Amino acid sequence: MSRLTINGKTINAPVGATLVDAALQGGVVLPQDCCTGQCGTCRVDVISGAVDAAGTAERNSVLACQARLQGDAEIHFDPVPLVMKTGGIVTSVRDLAGEIVEVVVEVTKPVPYLPGQYVKVEFAGFPARDYSPTLTLDGLREINQLIFHIRRIDDGIVSAALGSGIVPGSKVKVRGPFGHAFLRQGEGRIVLISTGTGFAPSWSIAVAARLGQPYRPLVMIASARDPRNLYMRPALDWLTKQGVNDIVLTASGANPLPPARHGRATDFLPTLSPADTVFACGSPEMIEEVKRRALTAGAAFYANPFLPSSGELPLGMKIKRFFTGAPKKTSPVHAQLDALAAQIGNSKS
Numbered sequence: 001m002s003r004l005t006i007n008g009k010t011i012n013a014p015v016g017a018t019l020v021d022a023a024l025q026g027g028v029v030l031p032q033d034c035c036t037g038q039c040g041t042c043r044v045d046v047i048s049g050a051v052d053a054a055g056t057a058e059r060n061s062v063l064a065c066q067a068r069l070q071g072d073a074e075i076h077f078d079p080v081p082l083v084m085k086t087g088g089i090v091t092s093v094r095d096l097a098g099e100i101v102e103v104v105v106e107v108t109k110p111v112p113y114l115p116g117q118y119v120k121v122e123f124a125g126f127p128a129r130d131y132s133p134t135l136t137l138d139g140l141r142e143i144n145q146l147i148f149h150i151r152r153i154d155d156g157i158v159s160a161a162l163g164s165g166i167v168p169g170s171k172v173k174v175r176g177p178f179g180h181a182f183l184r185q186g187e188g189r190i191v192l193i194s195t196g197t198g199f200a201p202s203w204s205i206a207v208a209a210r211l212g213q214p215y216r217p218l219v220m221i222a223s224a225r226d227p228r229n230l231y232m233r234p235a236l237d238w239l240t241k242q243g244v245n246d247i248v249l250t251a252s253g254a255n256p257l258p259p260a261r262h263g264r265a266t267d268f269l270p271t272l273s274p275a276d277t278v279f280a281c282g283s284p285e286m287i288e289e290v291k292r293r294a295l296t297a298g299a300a301f302y303a304n305p306f307l308p309s310s311g312e313l314p315l316g317m318k319i320k321r322f323f324t325g326a327p328k329k330t331s332p333v334h335a336q337l338d339a340l341a342a343q344i345g346n347s348k349s
């Protein structure tokens, strides 16, 4: 057994256990979601001691669901709101621009979350998906509302149903919050870089930072591949009125209308320093590039990667999609669907 100190509380814990399991055995629940090293929710700082990072080290932090205790150690995590469940109802589904839709959900119980965190949303009849609650493009939100910016993906099980199967009046279940890429108190410049609807958590952080920590300089880089998806223009006007001048709006796929520029988000990342705090939200490829540059510069780095879901489909939906004919897909979810269809097909013949 070794001694593991978590946020000042010391427990006995077995050598070789992951930090999540070791903490749990001592009655401490570390923030966590996927427990597979994907979501980053469980990232903790190692203050001292013997921890095998299992390849997840970033500066002095590790993923607690992967890293293993090798001896006595001390770790710290920033407190986050407790994970809760609530129900709700969709009150508005509104096209913002291009493929981007704003969805407003009125929840029965307010969901406390930190700017940048995400929640699991299950629209009735559809599988759960992760979405990042944010604000309207003029920076507003009621306490009992969750506002989402969602990109409609043509063959997306959930996003393609926005406005058809998911409409005002649809019931919703929400669980959360999760995630490690949230705004903390601090000094120094905040650099926000996003692709597509990665702007949702970015915008949530930007507004909270301007209102709560106005002394911190802020850089906002928002991008999309297709210029028609640059839905965030009104939000950037709000930031300009708040005195933020370092704003870049960019599209990589085609020339956008000025003042938006042509290029990838990372083309406009400023030179970083150890005083900076960088948040990268959206495409995993962009995040990898920003992470490399932030860590090389010694900047604090937080990532909010929009990884495709690999979750189970509700049974009703599997059956419905089998009989209505699901389009050809390549994701793990769709591989499961194909396997199920093959199974049913075999048992029929």
Ligand SMILES: Cc1cc2nc3c(=O)[nH]c(=O)nc-3n(C[C@H](O)[C@H](O)[C@H](O)COP(=O)(O)OP(=O)(O)OC[C@H]3O[C@@H](n4cnc5c(N)ncnc54)[C@H](O)[C@@H]3O)c2cc1C
Pocket: 118, 129, 130, 131, 132, 133, 148, 149, 150, 151, 153, 155, 156, 157, 158, 159, 160, 197, 198, 200, 201, 304, 305, 306, 307, 308, 309, 329, 330, 331, 333
């Ligand atoms: C932490 C987190 C926060 C997120 N926040 C948001 C958010 O605020 N707004 C938002 O629009 N999305 C967000 N996402 C993505 C979201 O969870 C879904 O993956 C997305 O809406 C697609 O779901 P779907 O059911 O429509 O597509 P699926 O049926 O799951 O997938 C359809 C096809 O699209 C591909 N695909 C799925 N997701 C993506 C993606 N993000 N980029 C490119 N291709 C994809 C799949 O591989 C598949 O081929 C977030 C993801 C994570 C992990």
Ligand code: FES
Pocket: 031, 032, 033, 034, 035, 036, 037, 038, 039, 040, 041, 042, 043, 063, 064, 065, 066
């Ligand atoms: S819980 Fe550890 S990475 Fe998701």
